[in-house]
Structure formats: structure tokens, C-alpha cells
Amino acid sequence: QITLKESGPTLVKPTQTLTLTCTFSGFSLSTSGVGVGWIRQPPGKALEWLALIYWNDDKRYSPSLKSRLTITKDTSKNQVVLTMTNMDPVDTATYYCARRDYGEPFDYWGQGTLVTVSS
Amino acid sequence: AIRMTQSPSSLSASTGDRVTITCRASQGISSYLAWYQQKPGKAPKLLIYAASTLQSGVPSRFSGSGSGTDFTLTISCLQSEDFATYYCQQYYSYSWTFGQGTKVEIK
Numbered sequence: 001q002i003t004l005k006e007s008g009p010t011l012v013k014p015t016q017t018l019t020l021t022c023t024f025s026g027f028s029l030s031t032s033g034v035g036v037g038w039i040r041q042p043p044g045k046a047l048e049w050l051a052l053i054y055w056n057d058d059k060r061y062s063p064s065l066k067s068r069l070t071i072t073k074d075t076s077k078n079q080v081v082l083t084m085t086n087m088d089p090v091d092t093a094t095y096y097c098a099r100r101d102y103g104e105p106f107d108y109w110g111q112g113t114l115v116t117v118s119s
Numbered sequence: 120a121i122r123m124t125q126s127p128s129s130l131s132a133s134t135g136d137r138v139t140i141t142c143r144a145s146q147g148i149s150s151y152l153a154w155y156q157q158k159p160g161k162a163p164k165l166l167i168y169a170a171s172t173l174q175s176g177v178p179s180r181f182s183g184s185g186s187g188t189d190f191t192l193t194i195s196c197l198q199s200e201d202f203a204t205y206y207c208q209q210y211y212s213y214s215w216t217f218g219q220g221t222k223v224e225i226k
Contacts, residue, residue: 046217046219047217049214049215060214061214062214063120064214104168105210109162111162
């Protein structure tokens with residue numbers, strides 16, 4: 001059974017750095033072709049892809065947010081971490097992590113975690 | 120970045136109706152197109168990938184077609200559990216992008 005779960009703060013202040021952790025089970029991020037990505041969704045709005053890390057440590061970022069994002073993995077802990085610097089109220093959203101496997105898009109998703117940016 | 124445009128943004132339909140949602144890419148994406156279903160407060164669920172391949176466990180009333188820039192998602196016989204928002208997504212090139220969503224509501 002494949003599961004993913006996001007964790008991190010629910011409230012951050014403007015200019016702070018957000019750190020989110022995706023803890024997964026049922027697959028390994030050391031398996032060829034596997035990746036874990038982050039997607040966010042502001043309240044009432046559409047989905048936005050943020051970043052993706054692959055089994056071979058290849059990393060991809062949204063060009064519009066690349067300067068603020070860092071994605072890393074800890075294969076031994078089955079975790080992927082996303083950091084986003086200089087948070088702003090417009091970054092208020094539900095943040096999801098999801099798995100990519102063998103060229104398919106995101107087939108398994110976490111439940112999401114709502115992050116509010118407010119002073 | 121490749122822009123994905125869905126139409127309509129919303130639609131009203133009745134149980135049993137045939138529903139078609141379209142997605143247009145701003146440039147060719149071959150068949151690297153996925154469709155997701157999202158219900159309120161829930162994570163998106165993958166329905167179709169590679170434009171027309173049904174994800175395991177998804178009912179056969181869902182189908183997808185298209186290639187290049189124009190794609191469609193069809194629900195052949197709308198069921199009560201299908202009322203949701205649907206998103207297309209291209210995974211042809213980074214940055215991956217989603218459409219703005221199509222909300223399917225009860226008439």
C-alpha cells in the first residue's frame with residue numbers, strides 16, 4: 001500500500017522560510033524511474049506544480065519559484081523535504097506531495113497540508 | 120511555460136448525461152497529458168494519463184483522447200460521485216502545468 005503524508009507548520013510569518021516534509025511508504029525513492037514532487041493549491045484556485053526530485057537526485061523546479069525552492073531527499077528515511085524561502089501571504093495554499101513512477105504523472109498523492117502565511 | 124486552457128470553466132449536468140471537457144495546450148505536448156478529478160477538501164485523483172490510458176481502478180465511463188495540442192475528457196454516463204472539479208496537466212516539459220479546472224455541478 002502506497003501512502004504519502006505531508007507535515008510542517010500550519011502558520012508562517014511573511015519573510016520566513018517554510019520547510020515541509022513528505023513521508024512516504026510502500027515504495028522506494030532509490031528505485032529507477034521514481035520521483036516525488038510538490039504541488040500547491042491556493043484556496044479556491046487551481047493546482048500549481050512546484051518541484052520534483054528523482055531517484056537519481058535529478059531535481060526540477062518551477063521556473064517562477066526556482067530561486068526560492070530547494071528539494072532534497074533522504075532515501076533511508078523515506079522522506080522528501082521542500083523548503084521555500086521568503087514566504088508571502090500569496091503563498092497561502094494547501095501543499096501536496098505526490099509520487100511519479102516510470103514516466104507516468106502523479107499517481108499517488110498525500111492528503112495535503114494547509115499553510116497560511118500571515119503576521 | 121506551456122499554458123493549459125480548459126473549457127468550459129464550469130458546467131451543469133444531470134446524472135446519466137454525457138459530459139465532455141476540453142483542454143488545449145499552447146504548444147504541442149504529444150500525448151503527455153493527464154486528467155485528474157478533485158473533490159472538495161480532497162487530493163486530486165489521477166484518472167487518465169498518456170492522454171487516453173485509464174488509470175487502474177478508474178471506471179470505464181471515463182475516457183480521454185487527443186494528441187498534440189487538443190485533448191478531451193469524456194464521461195459517458197455521469198454518476199452522482201462524478202460531480203467534482205477536473206484538471207488537465209501536461210508533463211511533456213518542465214515546468215509541468217495544470218489547467219485552471221472545470222467544475223462539474225448538478226443541474
